[in-house]
Amino acid sequence: MTEISDYIIKEINPLCTDESIETAQDLFLEFPYSHFPIVENGIYIGCIGAHDVELLDHDMKIGDFRYTFERFFVRKDTMWLDVLEVFAKNETNLVPVLDNDNNYLGYYEMDDIIRFFHETPFLREEGGILIVEKGAEEYSMSEISQIVETNNARILGMFISKAEMDRVQITVKISLGGLNEIIQTFRRYNYEIVSEHQEDAYLNNLKDRSDYLDKYLNI
Numbered sequence: 001m002t003e004i005s006d007y008i009i010k011e012i013n014p015l016c017t018d019e020s021i022e023t024a025q026d027l028f029l030e031f032p033y034s035h036f037p038i039v040e041n042g043i044y045i046g047c048i049g050a051h052d053v054e055l056l057d058h059d060m061k062i063g064d065f066r067y068t069f070e071r072f073f074v075r076k077d078t079m080w081l082d083v084l085e086v087f088a089k090n091e092t093n094l095v096p097v098l099d100n101d102n103n104y105l106g107y108y109e110m111d112d113i114i115r116f117f118h119e120t121p122f123l124r125e126e127g128g129i130l131i132v133e134k135g136a137e138e139y140s141m142s143e144i145s146q147i148v149e150t151n152n153a154r155i156l157g158m159f160i161s162k163a164e165m166d167r168v169q170i171t172v173k174i175s176l177g178g179l180n181e182i183i184q185t186f187r188r189y190n191y192e193i194v195s196e197h198q199e200d201a202y203l204n205n206l207k208d209r210s211d212y213l214d215k216y217l218n219i
Contacts, residue, residue: 004080004116008097008106014039015048017063021056028053037096037104038062038069044096044104046071073098076105080120081159084113122157128179131161131195132186133169139191144170147185153177169194 014037015024027036028050035047046069048062056065073096074083086095093110117123132144141158148155154175162169174182183193 004078004083004108004113005076005097007108007112007116008076009109009112010106012036014044014096014104015062016040017045017061017066019062020058021053021060021062021065022058024048024053024062025058033094034092035070035090035094037073037094037107038066039104042104043102044073044098045069047092047094047096072096074108075100080113080116083108084117087113120157122173125156125173125175127156127173127175128197129195130172130174130179130182130186130193130197131169132172132191133162133167133194134191136163136166136168139168139170141170143189144172147189148172148174148182151178151182151185153179153182 012027012031015027017038017040024036027033033050035049037047038045040063046066048065048069052065052068070090072086072090072092074086076097076099078086083095087093087108087110095108097105097107099105144158145155156173156175158170158172160168161171179197183197186193
């Protein structure tokens with residue numbers, strides 16, 4: 001199985017603090033990156049942004065502008081979901097990868113991490129997507145797992161997809177099976193079903209009653 005560290009790229013050397021701003025400007029013209037890593041004596045010290053480089057004097061040294069550096073990175077053993085979070089939080093399409101001594105190892109590209117995500121069972125395996133909601137102090141991931149598994153299904157993945165002060169929504173991907181039974185069990189545990197499902201017998205019953213009432217009132 002492919003590991004996320006297999007996607008570390010070493011194709012382009014990092015910029016050094018003693019190189020000119022013009023070197024950085026040329027690099028950003030050649031490659032469509034939002035940021036690029038800077039090292040000093042082989043140690044990562046930050047990233048310089050493409051937008052910042054455009055505004056700087058091309059004759060000066062990169063190290064003269066270290067106050068503009070952004071210092072995001074991941075470790076070689078950082079989990080892929082945490083890597084994706086670093087991309088999102090820093091609005092970047094490149095993230096440096098370091099070892100535990102902050103030595104620069106290479107970088108991840110956003111497209112590769114998305115590709116890795118597409119290879120996970122959460123997206124590849126067939127299943128149903130269910131979004132449930134409950135109070136922020138009331139829900140439990142272990143309870144959600146128990147509800148799914150006691151209905152003879154298995155979880156392919158789940159994550160918190162929305163969080164507010166007092167309510168949380170959890171997106172769950174479930175192996176194909178008796179989705180209606182799972183939905184009704186969630187309701188018995190006071191979870192609100194946010195997503196709509198054709199298999200939802202409760203809502204189908206309400207719709208049938210509503211249609212019957214409409215016909216009765218229109219007689």
